[in-house]
Amino acid sequence: MKELRLPQGFYAGGIRGGLKEKNLDIGFVFSHVVCQAAGVFTQNQLAAAPVQLSRQVLQDGRLQGIIVNSGNANAVTGQQGIADAQKMQLLFAKIAGVSPELIAVSSTGIIGRQLPMEKIEKAIIKLDVREKNLADFEQAIMTTDTQKKAASATLQIDNKQIQITGIVKGSGMIHPNMGTMLAFILTDAEIPADRLSFLLKQAVDNSFNQVTVDGEASTNDSCYLMANGASGVVLEPDSVEEHQFYAALEQIMIQMAKQVAQDGEGATKLLEVQILGAPSLQMARVIAKEIAGSMLVKTAMFGADPNWGRIMSAAGNGGFPLESKKINLKIGAHTVLKEGTLSVYDENKLRQYLQGSMVVITVDLQDGHEQATAWGCDLSYEYIKINGLYHA
Numbered sequence: 001m002k003e004l005r006l007p008q009g010f011y012a013g014g015i016r017g018g019l020k021e022k023n024l025d026i027g028f029v030f031s032h033v034v035c036q037a038a039g040v041f042t043q044n045q046l047a048a049a050p051v052q053l054s055r056q057v058l059q060d061g062r063l064q065g066i067i068v069n070s071g072n073a074n075a076v077t078g079q080q081g082i083a084d085a086q087k088m089q090l091l092f093a094k095i096a097g098v099s100p101e102l103i104a105v106s107s108t109g110i111i112g113r114q115l116p117m118e119k120i121e122k123a124i125i126k127l128d129v130r131e132k133n134l135a136d137f138e139q140a141i142m143t144t145d146t147q148k149k150a151a152s153a154t155l156q157i158d159n160k161q162i163q164i165t166g167i168v169k170g171s172g173m174i175h176p177n178m179g180t181m182l183a184f185i186l187t188d189a190e191i192p193a194d195r196l197s198f199l200l201k202q203a204v205d206n207s208f209n210q211v212t213v214d215g216e217a218s219t220n221d222s223c224y225l226m227a228n229g230a231s232g233v234v235l236e237p238d239s240v241e242e243h244q245f246y247a248a249l250e251q252i253m254i255q256m257a258k259q260v261a262q263d264g265e266g267a268t269k270l271l272e273v274q275i276l277g278a279p280s281l282q283m284a285r286v287i288a289k290e291i292a293g294s295m296l297v298k299t300a301m302f303g304a305d306p307n308w309g310r311i312m313s314a315a316g317n318g319g320f321p322l323e324s325k326k327i328n329l330k331i332g333a334h335t336v337l338k339e340g341t342l343s344v345y346d347e348n349k350l351r352q353y354l355q356g357s358m359v360v361i362t363v364d365l366q367d368g369h370e371q372a373t374a375w376g377c378d379l380s381y382e383y384i385k386i387n388g389l390y391h392a
Helices: 049-060 078-096 117-124 134-140 193-205 240-262 281-293 295-302 309-316 347-354 381-388
Strands: 010-015 026-041 062-072 103-110 149-157 160-169 182-187 222-227 270-278 328-331 334-338 358-364 370-377
Touching (some): 026 049, 026 117, 049 222, 062 078, 062 134, 078 103, 134 160, 149 240, 160 240, 182 240, 193 240, 281 295, 281 370, 295 309, 309 328, 309 358
Parallel strands (some): 062 103, 182 222, 270 358
Antiparallel strands (some): 010 026, 270 370, 328 358
């Protein structure tokens, strides 16, 4: 992956606070000016303390920085957890020289443990908010991730350049109903907060909300979009230029969504499920996620078992009426079902295909014009090992 570049006017970095056994575990992003901002958060009814705090921060659509820790989720931690999230906010605001109301907080890691605030305080006061080190920030937000995940795009508008850069972490406990995991998207374009919110929610529905690793929606899922206007490019609502921006934003988020699915805990392959010919977008999205999230489909993919009946069974679990006599099913380039009837295909070649690092499943319902894609991964022995020993 090419080296990422921070958009104009943004800073980022990370430091080791000792919350994890090794590696950096406290990171930040910061803008030289107040940003227009939007966020989408978990719908888990036990939302973590930093999520509760950051929702309040973003109510007026303004944000200047985010302080993040890994190794501890600060979730199900009661009033002490809220107080600790507020203290992180205050500590970072103080070293940044801004109002606490402009600072959001994110945490990720084990649930149910109080934050080691003495360690966190010692680390935060050492941060340099004028540092430009995205690599350290990427590492500082990781938990069981095996690799950093990010994407970027550069647009030319009115002879000026706009940069969009996104960083995400997530590997397990991934089955969002918002914008998943921890995601931080920065741009130097100027866009009003209400438009940012509209664009972010739309892009989330087509990217992060279509990822499923293990069917578990985290208490901490958060996705932020910050725009500081440093490029000098103003994007007017519903303009051609805003449409260009949105297309780039959505592609960045899809790239990151696929990276998260591919790095699912213990995963050996990426699953991409495409639903075509649906009568509604909602139907296409739901069925795609049903297939990508099916434990039986995921285990079959791990074993390179061409048991396509599991795919059809999962499709039928979406709660929508289906006409089996219309359905076409392809796995890679192999058509296994044609208008509800078994096709002639080479099972050995299909097994060989399933042994690869990516499997594409295409279901054409032939009942409309809507389509959607979901991303997931296989389910391996290693997933059990990682999560069986997570608390150790």
